[in-house]
Amino acid sequence: MEKKDALWIYEKMNDIRLFEDKVHEIFSSGEIPGFVHLYAGEEAVATGVCAHLNDNDYITSTHRGHGHCIAKGCDLNGMMAEIFGKETGLCKGKGGSMHIADIDKGMLGANGMVGGGFPLAVGAGLRNKYLKTDNVVVCFFGDGAANEGTFHEGLNLASIWKLPVIFVCENNMFGEATPQAYASASKTIAERSVAYNMPGVRVDGKNVLEVYEEAGNAIERARNGEGPTLIECVTYRNYGHFEGDEQKYKAKDGTEKELADKDCITIFRKQAIELNLMTENEADEIEKASVERIQAAIQFAKESPLPRPEALYEDVYA
Amino acid sequence: MEKKDALWIYEKMNDIRLFEDKVHEIFSSGEIPGFVHLYAGEEAVATGVCAHLNDNDYITSTHRGHGHCIAKGCDLNGMMAEIFGKETGLCKGKGGSMHIADIDKGMLGANGMVGGGFPLAVGAGLRNKYLKTDNVVVCFFGDGAANEGTFHEGLNLASIWKLPVIFVCENNMFGEATPQAYASASKTIAERSVAYNMPGVRVDGKNVLEVYEEAGNAIERARNGEGPTLIECVTYRNYGHFEGDEQKYKAKDGTEKELADKDCITIFRKQAIELNLMTENEADEIEKASVERIQAAIQFAKESPLPRPEALYEDVYA
Amino acid sequence: MTRKITMMKAINEALDIAMERDEKVILLGEDIAGGATVEHLNGKGAWGGVFGLTKGLVEKYGTERVIDTPISEMGYMGAAVGAAATGLRPVPELMFNDFIGFCFDTILAQGSKMRYMFGGKATIPMTIRTNHGAGASAAAQHSGSYYGILGSIPGIKVVVPSNPYDAKGLLLSAIEDDNIVVFSEDKTLYGLKGEVPEGYYTVEIGKAKVKREGTDLTIVSIGKMLYVAEEVADRLAEEGVSVEVIDLLTVAPWDQETVIHSVKKTNRLIVIDESNPHNNTATDIASVVSDKAFDYLDAPVKCVCAPNTPVPFAKNLEELYIPNADKVLKVADDIIFDLKNRTLV
């Protein structure tokens, strides 16, 4: 990893964490409406993967999409305003947390449908291949989504057509309150890659260096026309499934405790400094700048107007 | 295999073959309407599996369902009449070839939807387990169906719930005109069992003894509460995908020629006689009796009346 | 009978009673127990469904009858069809009706057609519980109202309760019904309280209820729209217009007799339906009534529906999206102009 990547990753990790912590806070005050699923705790995945991407690469995302958006370069002000349902939001306030998107940035949308991203990613991959670009598509999805039929169809299609799609599973041990160990017949998600004749790897999703490396390999292969890869990142979410969840299903011991105790940002700060990819000073600066950016985003969102009433009727047809 | 099973299998194989050959003939004369998919060539699968079942076991079937019906004990007259669209048909003429069913015989219906049987089989399996019966469910499906999302969801559910469901893939190399080798990322269907943590075996689907043995093992495990199995039977159909298909996609050499040259009925006749499970005489008698039964069925179907007009409006709601 | 409970509790009670009365009743769905499969919870549910509707049931009936499913809608919904066809009486939950696209085949092509295709030899006694409706800031993919699409399918019945009493009675009827019944709840009504008797009772599927008698205008409402209809009735009463309010309750097959009988008396009809405006229950009612009560209508039948758009997220837009009393009154104005002036004459 080069220094600039490390700094970029550390910055995005902090942006995501602070963004989510703040949304958590504001949500409980009642200022943010609707269903919000926070990404805090899983930052290493989105950043470790997206560090390899440019604006012409695509990602598909999930209901837990804020982290993917930030890592893919979406505007923080526009994101926060969207979550507040304001006119200045990335989707003019019409999408909300579960539908933030910015196609210009290659972000094909958070998705309220679990498993909804697989086919879309295949389509973007088909497009990249058809147009003979070397651009890739990353399809983020959860352990729970891996039990939808779209997972199967998506991975099979990507494989037979050798598409430049990287399937990144964020295995945070649960789909809502249901443990992956119960819901999936296979012990790991990675081992399912056999059924699709594609490489499958399982990495420590709390360790951004590991994620970065495996994602890098997979993305390079994809850019070279060598087809898709399945990467499973073992991770854990800091908050409940959605805001308001009591989380009684979480265990306080064993693997879960281990995962809960691992903070991917702290870990990476230490690693990066040890590896001379970042100085203490740089880390502090990045952290401070994040705080300011998120504060500004919140202020922007709060001060923005609601959508015009006529907006209700717009954007249905092209 | 006991003698009585051998005789049963040989009888059913002949019934199926003759039934299908005759339907083929009559279809080209225009007397049978609609879409008809013939099972001829694949008899070893349905009979080798169903030889282990009783009326309280269930099967789900496919668009290519005549063979499953016959092997599961459906009435030949009722079947033929159904295919002719007559009132005396198993479904009063309202279902036709793609929807023949007889729930009393544990036959949950041919199915016009490729992949439609997986969830139904899981449901019947859930029922068997819930009611603490030792009955099983066999889900027949094609190689093409293995690429539907329902395959994935169905096998995963059956596995995590340890249901008594045996998934029997009839890999006849093609889904319509599309080769399995193109459509499936995995080389075999059996190897996909890994993703569902269930046993997966691949057998010569032209050899009923092999099918019988592996199905027997799987069914016994299922009856003992040891969960589902995936069995892939390599086979080949004698006719086109549906009646009228020119079959230009079929290769005249290699594996396909080998498969085309293997006639499962001839093979079994020889085997059974060699193994003293059947005498020449018995075989001849069975063949003759089949001819008579099928002739009778055709006559029954032809002489049966069309449904009453009011039948159009009946059987929508219970 | 003065006990008041929420819609949520009423639905929960119906499930409880149905399970107690008939061992063949099982529940399936995503997190309907919720975490019951986690070791330290010892078979106790953490959630009881995302809205808490199935709370307490896994503790009482066990994970064999309150079955958490993986996120596999086609799989478990189709499994419900298979279990129903083989003798159980499953009550699967589709967490939001917006997820219908993940399991539509099991309803459209399998469950609803089996009996017919099999010449009457299959019975599919199954109740699909789901919810619909905007107003919870849940945005486009969690706020739609699709009971109209489901109601267009032969072989299916669709029920949309408006209040705790009917919800409990209709759900018990649905579970006893030998057909696929879709029981579609408005997610914004879960907290609504109303009088509900303890114990077992049923409310008949296929019957609408006249909630308030009137002579000048009939308003037929679906689900939550009842409260819009009642507000309209109140406000029009002040202007001397007498409104008959009918709560449809069953949207497929809907109660033609009750509706037409009312219109023959009032000669005017407005239907309020939160679905998108085309090919929905409201237009079905309008077309049937415009035909069968043609000679009785003093004004055109009016439909007040959601606009032809997805559900927007922003609170102000979402409010505009849902039919409300002002919109109905505006439409009413056109068709009762003469009536309103009556008091002035």
Next chain:
Amino acid sequence: MTRKITMMKAINEALDIAMERDEKVILLGEDIAGGATVEHLNGKGAWGGVFGLTKGLVEKYGTERVIDTPISEMGYMGAAVGAAATGLRPVPELMFNDFIGFCFDTILAQGSKMRYMFGGKATIPMTIRTNHGAGASAAAQHSGSYYGILGSIPGIKVVVPSNPYDAKGLLLSAIEDDNIVVFSEDKTLYGLKGEVPEGYYTVEIGKAKVKREGTDLTIVSIGKMLYVAEEVADRLAEEGVSVEVIDLLTVAPWDQETVIHSVKKTNRLIVIDESNPHNNTATDIASVVSDKAFDYLDAPVKCVCAPNTPVPFAKNLEELYIPNADKVLKVADDIIFDLKNRTLV
């Protein structure tokens, strides 16, 4: 312009021309090449679709643009949405509209809502070709008519051509349209011949066509029902009743202007729609016309649809299922009784 070709050929030509004009147009579907991936066929298709509609295209445009898919409707239909959102102009084929249950989410919750949810920043230029209709003895799971369900979804356009000329022109328009357009063909019309110009032309989406002018009764037909309407018009003409026949062509959004204009002239309307009878396009038209042309109607608007049943297999039942001239005439009798007597007076 005397060349007569079949519907099948017209559709094939439209695809060919669209692909020639725009490299972004790609086709996806099950066996639309058909065996093109088999070695000994060398990239030549064996089938060109189950009905032969895409015949010859893979030979001309290659397997990169005429893409055989595995049996994975959700996968490839959703892939089409993804490809459209990122700049291609895919034309997926859904072999039968009855398979919609396998890919409904990609239409209902993804493709149709993306533009709205994303605040106008997505464009999904995609045409879903499929077929509907009874009459081919294809039974309950291959004979339904679901354009009404699809037409109820905001963001989707739905086209149902009745003849080769319009089929070709509408399909070219659909492919150029920047929205999801469902192009639903009646499978029993594929062999129908009609005059079709060579080369490129378009027919406007959203416009109905007056096929025959009349003064006494308007009949609006959808797709194949045009021929039922024409037969009825002929038979009524013998009795001195002048029928205006309108071929709807686009069922969503349907052409209110043309239909209402006609009804204001004839004062009577019958809609013929092969869909099941509830919440369909016919009832939508009936409700809108009964409202907007209320003062012009001399008789109730009548809908003649398929019954509320799945499609039966037996030939005699299937024939009864499909709306026909006798059924329409029976309904017409009620509303034009006075007109028919006119010649006798």
